[in-house]
Amino acid sequence: MSRIAFRDVTKRFGDVVAVRDFNLEIEDQEFLVLLGPSGCGKSTALRLVAGLEEPTSGEIMFGDVAVTDVEAKNRDIAMVFQSYALYPHMTVRRNIEFPLRTRKIPRAERVRLVAEAARWLGLEELLERRPSELSGGQRQRVALGRAIVRRPQAFLMDEPLSNLDAKLRVKTRAELVELHRQLSRTFVYVTHDQVEAMTMADRIAIMNEGALQQIGPPQQVYERPANTFVAQFIGSPPMNVVRATVAHGGDGLVANVPGGTIPLPPAAAAAAAAMNLDGLLVGVRPEHLLLDGGPVKATVRLVESLGHERHVICDLSPEEFAIVRLPADVPPPAKGETVGLTATAEHVHLFDPNTTLRID
Ligand SMILES: Nc1ncnc2c1ncn2[C@@H]1O[C@H](COP(=O)(O)OP(=O)(O)O)[C@@H](O)[C@H]1O
Numbered sequence: 001m002s003r004i005a006f007r008d009v010t011k012r013f014g015d016v017v018a019v020r021d022f023n024l025e026i027e028d029q030e031f032l033v034l035l036g037p038s039g040c041g042k043s044t045a046l047r048l049v050a051g052l053e054e055p056t057s058g059e060i061m062f063g064d065v066a067v068t069d070v071e072a073k074n075r076d077i078a079m080v081f082q083s084y085a086l087y088p089h090m091t092v093r094r095n096i097e098f099p100l101r102t103r104k105i106p107r108a109e110r111v112r113l114v115a116e117a118a119r120w121l122g123l124e125e126l127l128e129r130r131p132s133e134l135s136g137g138q139r140q141r142v143a144l145g146r147a148i149v150r151r152p153q154a155f156l157m158d159e160p161l162s163n164l165d166a167k168l169r170v171k172t173r174a175e176l177v178e179l180h181r182q183l184s185r186t187f188v189y190v191t192h193d194q195v196e197a198m199t200m201a202d203r204i205a206i207m208n209e210g211a212l213q214q215i216g217p218p219q220q221v222y223e224r225p226a227n228t229f230v231a232q233f234i235g236s237p238p239m240n241v242v243r244a245t246v247a248h249g250g251d252g253l254v255a256n257v258p259g260g261t262i263p264l265p266p267a268a269a270a271a272a273a274a275m276n277l278d279g280l281l282v283g284v285r286p287e288h289l290l291l292d293g294g295p296v297k298a299t300v301r302l303v304e305s306l307g308h309e310r311h312v313i314c315d316l317s318p319e320e321f322a323i324v325r326l327p328a329d330v331p332p333p334a335k336g337e338t339v340g341l342t343a344t345a346e347h348v349h350l351f352d353p354n355t356t357l358r359i360d
């Protein structure tokens with residue numbers, strides 16, 4: 001099949017534009033994660049690839065062929081959902097085997113494929129059980145097994161780990177990455193969980209309100225978010241973004257933020273100055289904001305302890321605040337204390353307040 005592509009795809013449901021002017025190419029054998037908040041159109045995008053929805057305009061391409069008119073069952077893809085939808089009266093073996101039976105695959109081949117899927121998914125001991133005798137994680141594995149046996153060209157997964165507890169999610173995440181490697185197939189994986197996206201994806205495509213915001217490898221998206229939405233959706237706690245004005249400081253351009261000034265990366269600052277903007281949005285990640293008595297004065301509103309680290313929420317002004325991420329072994333400031341913050345220029349992101357786009 002090679003690539004899967006969206007070409008100028010829009011999908012409307014009445015007045016709702018679920019997917020808007022979507023252009024995206026998914027490489028053959030890529031693990032692509034579609035990431036975004038609830039309601040942003042992720043499932044609709046995936047269902048368009050599956051053939052479960054028809055675009056209002058535009059085309060879905062598999063390789064060089066438009067498949068917009070090809071029925072779902074003829075698209076050679078498998079879909080795995082959050083709800084497992086297993087047949088309750090069938091054993092695990094029969095559930096996994098089901099798509100092979102409907103395709104009239106000979107028995108010996110069915111046995112071989114089911115055994116192989118069971119081995120990959122650690123289901124060998126459970127083949128004679130019924131779904132009601134399985135945990136949530138095991139049921140999700142059976143659903144995966146049922147998808148795998150057909151060896152489709154692509155796997156489409158819609159929040160498949162949402163029903164699992166946190167520990168199992170972490171384990172299954174790693175297993176899905178390994179499965180992707182072994183199967184050598186394209187995976188398109190939908191989630192609202194940025195940690196899943198960061199840990200599993202070759203590339204992340206971030207959506208908001210039906211529109212693609214940015215696509216790139218996880219680290220690139222983290223380090224160079226294309227706009228304030230991406231900056232604040234990826235990373236936890238989110239990037240601090242405050243309003244600022246640009247001024248000339250000692251060593252070049254600085255940003256006046258509530259509470260003080262911070263240095264700016266020279267190239268981006270020059271670009272921002274040339275745009276003649278009325279103000280700027282300045283972003284700094286919580287791990288890049290230092291509580292070291294620096295030039296930006298703030299008042300500690302709250303200290304949250306997470307065990308391995310603390311989040312210090314600092315008021316810069318009545319309207320603006322910033323979160324500092326502090327290692328657990330650093331003594332935290334007291335609530336109400338006045339502190340001084342530092343951000344180094346290399347870790348400062350600039351955004352256009354009119355468009356919210358990154359300025360480089
Ligand atoms: N069948 C449908 N009929 C009407 N509206 C729909 C339908 N499916 C999705 N939507 C709307 O489209 C938008 C995107 O939904 P969805 O793709 O399910 O988002 P996500 O998976 O990101 O949570 C939402 O506003 C949703 O209410």
Ligand SMILES: [Mg+2]
Nearest residue numbers: 042043044158
């Ligand atoms: Mg969804």
